[in-house]
Amino acid sequence: MKYQFTADADSKSYDAFVSTHPLSTLLQSYKWSNIKQNWGSVHTAVLDEQGNMAGAALMLIKRLPGGFSMCYIPRGPIMDYHNQELVKFYMDELKKEAKKHKALFIKMDPPVHLNDYASADYNQNWYPEAKEVISNLEKAGCIHQGYTVMIEESIQPRFQSVVYDQENFDDTLPKHTKRLIKDADKRNVQIIHGHKELLDDFSRLVQLTEERKGVALRNRDYFELLLDTYGEDAVIFLAVCDVHQLLKDAKAKMTQLEAEKAATPENAKKKLRRIEDQINSTAKSVKEFQEMADQGIEEGQNAIAGILSVNYGKTCEMLYAGMDERFKQFMPQYKEYVENFKWAFEKGCTMASMGGVEGTLDDGLTKFKDNFAPTINEFIGEFDIPVNKILYAPAKAAYNKMKERING
Numbered sequence: 386m387k388y389q390f391t392a393d394a395d396s397k398s399y400d401a402f403v404s405t406h407p408l409s410t411l412l413q414s415y416k417w418s419n420i421k422q423n424w425g426s427v428h429t430a431v432l433d434e435q436g437n438m439a440g441a442a443l444m445l446i447k448r449l450p451g452g453f454s455m456c457y458i459p460r461g462p463i464m465d466y467h468n469q470e471l472v473k474f475y476m477d478e479l480k481k482e483a484k485k486h487k488a489l490f491i492k493m494d495p496p497v498h499l500n501d502y503a504s505a506d507y508n509q510n511w512y513p514e515a516k517e518v519i520s521n522l523e524k525a526g527c528i529h530q531g532y533t534v535m536i537e538e539s540i541q542p543r544f545q546s547v548v549y550d551q552e553n554f555d556d557t558l559p560k561h562t563k564r565l566i567k568d569a570d571k572r573n574v575q576i577i578h579g580h581k582e583l584l585d586d587f588s589r590l591v592q593l594t595e596e597r598k599g600v601a602l603r604n605r606d607y608f609e610l611l612l613d614t615y616g617e618d619a620v621i622f623l624a625v626c627d628v629h630q631l632l633k634d635a636k637a638k639m640t641q642l643e644a645e646k647a648a649t650p651e652n653a654k655k656k657l658r659r660i661e662d663q664i665n666s667t668a669k670s671v672k673e674f675q676e677m678a679d680q681g682i683e684e685g686q687n688a689i690a691g692i693l694s695v696n697y698g699k700t701c702e703m704l705y706a707g708m709d710e711r712f713k714q715f716m717p718q719y720k721e722y723v724e725n726f727k728w729a730f731e732k733g734c735t736m737a738s739m740g741g742v743e744g745t746l747d748d749g750l751t752k753f754k755d756n757f758a759p760t761i762n763e764f765i766g767e768f769d770i771p772v773n774k775i776l777y778a779p780a781k782a783a784y785n786k787m788k789e790r791i792n793g
Contacts, residue, residue, distance in 0.1 A: 387434055388471065390478035394430035394441060402430075402438040403463050404698035408496045411697040412459040412541070413443050419614045421445055424457075429482060431464070431475050440464030440475050442493075446486050453776070455784070456483045458493035460541060466497055466518040469525075476525040476770060483772045489780040491770040494541045495522070499532075500763040504546070504746050504755045515765055527768040534744035542741020545762045546754040550730040555723075562719055562756045569720040574626045574689070576724040581612050583621040586688035590623075590707030597710055608693055608705070615695045622725050624690040624717030628682050632674035639667045673714070680711060690717035692725050694737075701729035701737040722757060738762075 396415045403413050411417065418426035425446035433439045442462030447455050458479075466472055483491050499515045502508055519529055536542045551557060558566075577583070588605040595602050612619045646660045689712035694703045703725060708718055722739075729737040739759065742751040746761065771777035 388439065388474045389432045390429065390474070390482075391432070392427045392429050392482050394428040394438075396428070398438060399428055399430060399441055403441050406441075406463050406698075408463050409698040409700055410460040410463075410496050411695055411700060411702045413441065413461040413463050413496075414697050415443070416614050417443055417459070418445070420610060422610075425454075425486070427482060429462075429479065431471065431478070439468075439471055442475075442479065444479065444482070444491070446488070449489070449780075452487055453773075453780075454483075454486050454488045455780070456486065456488045456491040456772075457540065458491065460494055460496045462493065462495070466495065466521055467514065469521050472521045473525045476522070476527060480526070480770055480772055483770070488772045489776050490772050492540065492767060493527075493770070494539065494543075494767045495765060497765045498762050499765045501760055502763075504751060504759065504761050507746055507761070519765055522768055527770050529765075530767040530769060532766055536741050536743055539767050541764075541767075543764050543766050544742050544744045544746070545764075546739045546742050546751065546759040547736050547762050548726050548739070548757050548759050549736045550734065554726065554730065557758055558723070559756060559758055562758075565716040565719045565756070566723065568714075569624070569716045572626060572715045573631060574624050574715050574717050574720055575686075576622060576624055576721050578620050578622045578724070578728065580617075580619070580621065581609065583623050583688075583691070584609060584612065586623055587621045587691040587693060587707065590688060590691045590709060591705055592707070593709055594707040602705060602707075611693065611695060611704070615697075618696045620694050620696075620725075620728060622692045622694070622721045622728070623688045624715075624721045625686045625688050626712070626715060626717070627684070627686050628674055628677045629684045632671065632678055635667055635670040635674055639664065639671060642667060677711065682711070687712075689715060690721055692721060694725055694729070696729060696732050696734055699733065699735045701725075701732075701734045703737060703739050718753075719756060726757070 400415045403409055415428060418428070427444050427446070429442045429444055430438050431440035440462055442458045445457045445459065447457065449455060462475060464471060464475060479491060495518070497515055497518050499511050500508070523529060533539045533543050584605060588608060591602055642660055642664045646657065646664065649656055649660060690708040691706065692703055693705045694701055726737050739754045742748065742754060742761070769781065
């Protein structure tokens with residue numbers, strides 16, 4: 386037989402293959418099964434005649450009532466989808482493996498791009514090779530679930546916003562983003578990064594974001610699990626600032642300006658106008674910082690925004706972010722996102738994903754991410770592999786109802 390299948394792939398050879406593959410993704414890393422603790426898992430692989438890995442897939446297993454299960458391959462499998470023989474072999478073997486776990490069906494979303502474009506340049510000039518992949522999967526018995534648009538319609542977003550590494554990265558940023566970063570600099574926003582020592586501050590910022598948006602993200606234990614699992618490849622970025630020091634500095638500057646104004650002759654009208662402008666600007670700063678200090682903000686450096694990211698292979702996934710809304714005018718997220726990109730590129734990543742966006746590309750999340758001149762990756766979408774042909778249809782209907790209930 387040309388190919389051999391295993392459901393017990395060695396972690397070292399598995400990651401060596403997945404992390405260097407053109408379709409590499411964090412969600413198919415060997416350790417991702419540690420993160421999905423409420424799922425079972427098998428690490429599958431296909432070996433060629435020489436014993437080299439030709440395909441790999443982390444298949445997660447969700448237990449269902451009645452002793453049944455469903456399987457899910459997030460952003461996978463990882464393989465050459467243009468090799469029809471390989472695709473057919475792998476899908477057949479995955480189906481056999483899923484039967485052992487009494488799965489009703491397998492759901493997967495291959496990391497194959499249907500199209501790539503700037504957010505403002507949406508088009509449907511789909512790649513011919515992507516259409517070939519869809520055809521190959523359908524020939525292998527996979528059922529395409531269509532070209533969904535909204536994030537809630539699929540497990541993984543079909544559209545994601547990505548920044549690619551390139552020379553003189555700072556120069557590629559839009560002018561307004563550079564201006565917003567200068568606004569952060571004027572307020573002496575500093576960016577720090579680290580690991581578990583920043584976990585409490587980061588978790589607090591995410592909780593604030595959850596409360597503000599009325600959504601449920603993740604808790605401290607989950608973030609700690611990510612950091613423990615991926616070690617030095619996981620990082621927390623925090624934007625920090627000291628409002629009370631800013632207030633002291635602004636008051637000191639005001640005293641200095643008023644003294645300079647008093648010492649300036651009345652006939653030096655141009656200089657007096659300049660000083661008066663500076664006084665008015667500084668007065669606004671004093672008012673802003675005083676109001677914030679009066680809100681009970683503690684003295685010293687305060688964490689005002691944060692990101693948790695994980696590097697895997699040549700990719701960086703910016704998984705979670707949070708911000709203290711009281712510091713919105715400090716524009717901390719713009720500065721910290723750029724620092725996160727640079728960290729990823731310095732580690733050898735070729736791209737950093739800011740995560741999913743709505744396919745309409747007109748929502749607030751998309752518009753925020755557009756500040757970094759990203760590329761939109763549009764994926765080919767989800768596929769189902771029916772395992773229990775009799776129960777697949779009712780199981781699929783139940784799955785869709787459950788999804789509607791959760792999203793509703």
